[in-house]
Amino acid sequence: MSQPIRFFYRGEVQTISDVPPTQTILQHVREHHHCTGTKEGCAEGDCGACTVVIGELKGDRTVELKSVNSCIQFVPTLDGKALFTVEDVKQADGELHPVQQALVECHGSQCGFCTPGFVMSLWGLYLKQEGKSCAPQRKEIDDTLSGNLCRCTGYRPIIDAAQRMLELPKVQFDREALAASLESIQRKDMLTYTFDGQSFHVPTTLDQLLAIRAEKPSATILSGSTDVGLWVTKQMRHLGDIIYINQVAELQTLAEKDGQLEIGAAVTLNDAYAALARHYPQELSELWQRFASLPIRNAGTLGGNVANGSPIGDSAPWLIALGAQIVLRGKDGQRSMPLEAFYLDYQKKDLRPEEIVEAVRVPLPQADRRFRTYKLAKRFDQDISAVCAAFCITLDGSMVREARIAFGGMAATSRRAPRAEAALNGREWNEAALEEAVAALAQDYTPLSDMRASSDYRMKAAQNLLRRFWFETRTDAPLSAGAVNAFACA
Numbered sequence: 397m398s399q400p401i402r403f404f405y406r407g408e409v410q411t412i413s414d415v416p417p418t419q420t421i422l423q424h425v426r427e428h429h430h431c432t433g434t435k436e437g438c439a440e441g442d443c444g445a446c447t448v449v450i451g452e453l454k455g456d457r458t459v460e461l462k463s464v465n466s467c468i469q470f471v472p473t474l475d476g477k478a479l480f481t482v483e484d485v486k487q488a489d490g491e492l493h494p495v496q497q498a499l500v501e502c503h504g505s506q507c508g509f510c511t512p513g514f515v516m517s518l519w520g521l522y523l524k525q526e527g528k529s530c531a532p533q534r535k536e537i538d539d540t541l542s543g544n545l546c547r548c549t550g551y552r553p554i555i556d557a558a559q560r561m562l563e564l565p566k567v568q569f570d571r572e573a574l575a576a577s578l579e580s581i582q583r584k585d586m587l588t589y590t591f592d593g594q595s596f597h598v599p600t601t602l603d604q605l606l607a608i609r610a611e612k613p614s615a616t617i618l619s620g621s622t623d624v625g626l627w628v629t630k631q632m633r634h635l636g637d638i639i640y641i642n643q644v645a646e647l648q649t650l651a652e653k654d655g656q657l658e659i660g661a662a663v664t665l666n667d668a669y670a671a672l673a674r675h676y677p678q679e680l681s682e683l684w685q686r687f688a689s690l691p692i693r694n695a696g697t698l699g700g701n702v703a704n705g706s707p708i709g710d711s712a713p714w715l716i717a718l719g720a721q722i723v724l725r726g727k728d729g730q731r732s733m734p735l736e737a738f739y740l741d742y743q744k745k746d747l748r749p750e751e752i753v754e755a756v757r758v759p760l761p762q763a764d765r766r767f768r769t770y771k772l773a774k775r776f777d778q779d780i781s782a783v784c785a786a787f788c789i790t791l792d793g794s795m796v797r798e799a800r801i802a803f804g805g806m807a808a809t810s811r812r813a814p815r816a817e818a819a820l821n822g823r824e825w826n827e828a829a830l831e832e833a834v835a836a837l838a839q840d841y842t843p844l845s846d847m848r849a850s851s852d853y854r855m856k857a858a859q860n861l862l863r864r865f866w867f868e869t870r871t872d873a874p875l876s877a878g879a880v881n882a883f884a885c886a
Contacts, residue, residue: 397588398413398588398589398590398591398595399587399588399589400412400413400589401413401415401471401472401474401475401587401589402475402476402581403474403475403476403477403478403479403581404451404477404478404479404574404577404578404581405425405429405478405479405480405481406429406431406483406484409577409580409581412424412471413589413591414591415428415471415591416591416592416594417470417471417472417589417591417594417595417596417635417638418470418594418628418635418638419470419471420466420467420468420469420470420471420625420628420629421448421466421467421469421470421471421473421474421479422434422436422446422466422467424471425448425466425479425481431481431483433481433482433483433512434446434447434448434466434481434482434512434513435509435510435512435513436467437467437509437510437513437545438467439467439468439629439630440467440468440625440626440629440630441465441467441468441543441622441625441626441689441691441692442543442545442689442778443510443513443544443545444465444510444513444514444517444543444544444545444689444691445509445510445512445513445544445545446465446466446467446513447463447464447465447466447512447513447514447516447517447543447544447691448463448464448466448479448480448481448516449461449462449463449464449479449480449516449519449520449523450462450463450464450474450477450478450479450480451477451478451479451480451574451578452476452477452478452578453476453477453575453578453579453582457575457579458571458575459478459571459574459575459578461480461520461523461569462520462666462691462694463516463517463520463543463690463691463694464691464694464695465543465622465691465692465695466481467625467629468621468622468625468626468629469621469625469695470596470618470621470625470628470638472587472589472596472598472638472640473618473621473640473642475581475583475587475589475598476578476581476582476583476643477578478574478577478578480516480519481512481516482512482515482516485515485516485519487567493519493522493567494522494561494562494564494565494566494567495515495518495519495522495557495561496515497561497564498518498556498557498558498560498561498564499511499514499515499518499554499557501557501560502553502554502556502557502560503553504550504553504554504556504557505550506546506548506550507547507548509547510544510545510546510547510548513544514541514544514546514554517540517541517543517544517690517691518540518541518554518557518558518561520540521536521537521540521558522561522562523569525562526568526569531559531562532558532562534555535685537555537558537559538555538777539685539690540558540690541554541555541558542685542689542690542777542778543688543689543690543691543692543778544689583598583600584600585600586598586599586600586604586608594634594635594636594637594638595637595638596637596638596640597612597615597637597638597639597640598640598643599639599641599643599644600643600644600645601644601645601646602644602645602646602647602725602754604644605639605641605644605647605752606725606726606727606750606752608639609639609726609750609751609752610726610727610750612637612639613749613750614636614637614749615636615637615638615639616635616636616637616638616639617639617641617703617752618638618639618640618641619640619641619642619661619662619696619697619699619700619703620642620664620665620692620695620696620697620700621695622688622692622695622696622700623696623700623704623706641661641662641752642662642697643662644662646660646754647660647661647662647663647699647754647755648660648662648663649663649755650663650667650668650671652760655759655760655762656721656757656758656759656760657671657672657675657757657758657760658723658755658756658757658758659671659672659698659699659755659756659757659758660699660754660755661697661698661699661700661703661752661753661754661755661756662697662699663697663698663699664693664694664695664696664697664698665687665688665692665693665694665696665697665698665701665711666690666693666694668697668698669683669684669687669693669698670684672684672758675760675761676761676767679714679767679768679769680714680769682771683710683714683769683771686710686771686773686776686777686779687710687711688778689777689778692778698711698756699753699754699755699756700753702715702722702735702738702753702756703745703747703753705738705739705743705744705745705809707742707804707805707807707808707809707810708780708781708784708804708805708848709784709804709810710771710781710784710804712735712739712802712804712809712810713769713784713785713786713802713803713804713810714767714769714784714786714802715735715756715758716734716735716736716786716800716802716810716811716812717767717769717786717787717788717800717801717802717812718758718759718767718786718788718800719734719759719788719800720734720735720756720757720758720759721733721734721735721756721757722734722735722738722753722755722756722757723753723754723755723756723757724747724748724751724752724753724754725751725752725754726748726750726751726752727750730754732757733746735756736802736810736811736812739809739810739811740809741808741809742808742809762790764790764791764792764797765788765789765790765791766787766788766789766791766869767786767787767788768786768787768864768865768868768869769784769785769786769787770783770784770785770786770861770864770865771783771784771785772784772785772849772857772861773848774848780848781804781805781848782805782848782849782853782854782857783803783804783805783806783849783854783857783858783861784803784804784805784810785801785802785803785804785858785861785862785865786801786802786803787799787800787801787861787862787865788800788801789820789825789869791825791871793871794824794825794826794871794872795822795823795824795825796820796821796822796823796824796825796829797821797822798821799816799817799820799821799833800812800817801813801816801817801833801862803841803858805843805848805849805854806841806843806854806858807841807842807843813836813837813840813841814840815836815837815839815840816833816834816836816837816840816862817833818836819832819833819835819836820832820833825866825869825870825871826870826872827866830862830863830866833862834859834862834863837855837858837859837862838855838859841854841855841858843855843858
């Protein structure tokens with residue numbers, strides 16, 4: 397029996413029972429609510445014109461508010477949550493919100509098409525600043541706006557507005573009132589929404605998820621929708637039945653145990669990278685910032701990223717280099733394996749029809765381990781890698797006890813470089829061993845040429861990144877990453 401979708405929008409609870417399960421939030425607000433401030437620019441989560449803010453009630457009764465791309469999120473994922481679009485930002489008396497006023501004062505809007513998306517991203521930042529005594533740093537502003545493109549090249553006044561908005565008289569957001577509204581629409585059991593023969597299931601426990609997965613092994617598993625959403629908006633695919641896993645409590649855990657950080661499959665990319673960057677601040681902070689945009693990281697999950705298995709995904713190389721394990725669960729119980737063993741070939745994985753990805757286990761730092769990861773792309777922000785490299789060596793004094801080298805963008809899957817690793821294992825971590833490993837990379841990979849890079853560029857870049865890793869971690873006179881960058885630019 398179908399149940400209605402319930403969410404809070406425009407000051408009241410909306411009850412929806414007559415839309416396709418794959419209707420996007422963008423389509424819904426424009427076509428059903430006639431709120432046309434939210435725009436469609438790309439329909440793939442790249443331009444940010446469709447940015448909205450989603451509010452979700454957490455276990456401690458606090459409300460988490462985060463920006464996402466409405467063009468690739470499906471309406472049933474709103475169940476039990478709150479939706480805010482640009483129409484909701486102005487104050488109750490009709491006056492402009494400080495975010496909007498700052499954009500006016502700083503001349504932050506030119507043609508205006510992208511402006512609603514910028515407003516919503518900046519509103520998300522404004523909400524994060526409540527209770528803080530200091531203004532956001534430029535890096536945080538840039539990260540907040542990383543998912544918003546302005547084709548009029550108006551970024552400087554928009555950044556000025558991000559600084560100006562916090563100087564204006566403060567406007568408080570009533571989180572308590574929102575929490576009370578959301579409490580009234582929380583579910584205690586699984587949502588099953590059906591329309592025109594297509595069902596959308598939202599289990600809340602792992603047992604429910606495994607049961608519905610066993611019943612419907614061909615159903616599409618949906619998590620952050622940052623990839624699956626494009627199957628609908630770009631490929632026009634019919635997804636069949638859908639199982640949405642993001643409300644399963646057991647998949648939202650972050651736990652340290654036995655020298656590993658276990659990350660549940662429904663933990664967002666932003667939360668997963670934040671937790672990992674606390675352990676690997678030098679190694680992962682830049683990659684965290686450069687992994688897509690903030691709205692994509694707010695929606696996507698690390699479990700979904702590795703389950704997707706894209707050869708140009710940025711998470712798999714460094715997870716493989718660290719020796720991460722992927723945890724799978726099905727009707728016959730749990731099994732785990734090294735992540736590199738999970739990838740069999742292009743878009744082929746060792747995942748049984750009734751199984752789901754339960755978690756990823758990431759080894760925590762060790763004193764004798766040296767680890768780095770590097771991303772090469774045409775843009776710093778929000779761009780797909782031409783080459784993503786990850787290197788991890790375990791040292792015994794100056795000897796390499798174990799080398800683990802992994803690349804994305806160099807093969808049909810993210811995978812290791814066995815010949816280069818063999819050239820280093822048991823050797824002094826010196827330039828002679830390095831150059832043997834560099835030469836061996838040409839035997840480990842035969843990269844393709846495409847719009848992002850040529851085969852020759854990829855190979856030369858991969859070899860030079862291995863050299864950079866040696867410069868940063870050499871045992872005789874190691875250089876900092878900053879010194880290596882300065883050397884490279886000289």
